[in-house]
Amino acid sequence: xxxxxxxxxxxxxxxxxxxxxxxxxxxxxxxxxxxxxxxxxxxxxxxxxxxxxxxxxxxxxxxxxxxxxxxxxxxxxxxxxxxxxxxxxxxxxxxxxxxxxxxxxxxxxxxxxxxxxxxxxxxxxxxxxxxxxxxxxxxxxxxxxxx
Numbered sequence: 001x002x003x004x005x006x007x008x009x010x011x012x013x014x015x016x017x018x019x020x021x022x023x024x025x026x027x028x029x030x031x032x033x034x035x036x037x038x039x040x041x042x043x044x045x046x047x048x049x050x051x052x053x054x055x056x057x058x059x060x061x062x063x064x065x066x067x068x069x070x071x072x073x074x075x076x077x078x079x080x081x082x083x084x085x086x087x088x089x090x091x092x093x094x095x096x097x098x099x100x101x102x103x104x105x106x107x108x109x110x111x112x113x114x115x116x117x118x119x120x121x122x123x124x125x126x127x128x129x130x131x132x133x134x135x136x137x138x139x140x141x142x143x144x145x146x147x
Contacts, residue, residue: 003027003035007052008044015053102138104128109142 010021022032036052039045046055105128112120117139124135 003031004039004044007032007036007039008054011045011052011054015048015051017051021052101128101130101134105130105135105138106142109139 006025006027007021010016010025016024018032018036021027025032036045036047040047043055046053105124108123108127109120112123121132121135121139124130124138125132128135128138130138
């Protein structure tokens with residue numbers, strides 16, 4: 001309980017990462033992470049991208065390209081979510097659509113059964129727009145599903 005109070009006091013002025021709290025409070029990060037997880041389950045804090053904050057705290061985060069985006073941290077029963085305040089939605093590709101990279105790669109794989117691994121991967125790169133590493137992963141996954 002004392003550790004919880006120390007954490008709550010430390011994040012009053014804004015969210016802090018687990019590692020920053022570790023350095024600031026001198027608490028082992030494994031203990032800190034365990035206590036923080038318990039506090040999150042009880043709704044006392046939210047944890048987003050390794051940062052601990054009070055519920056409803058507004059924070060400026062960056063997207064994967066480092067562009068600042070104002071976000072609102074909201075607590076849910078399954079954890080916490082970060083919702084862009086500018087009304088935009090996360091961009092995701094089509095799920096199971098006919099023109100997704102996965103669907104195109106699967107068509108290529110089915111069409112080229114019996115061909116060499118290298119030939120199939122080369123087709124993944126040229127037709128589906130995959131990187132060589134991604135094409136290799138797709139090939140392995142499709143082969144594993146086939147067995």
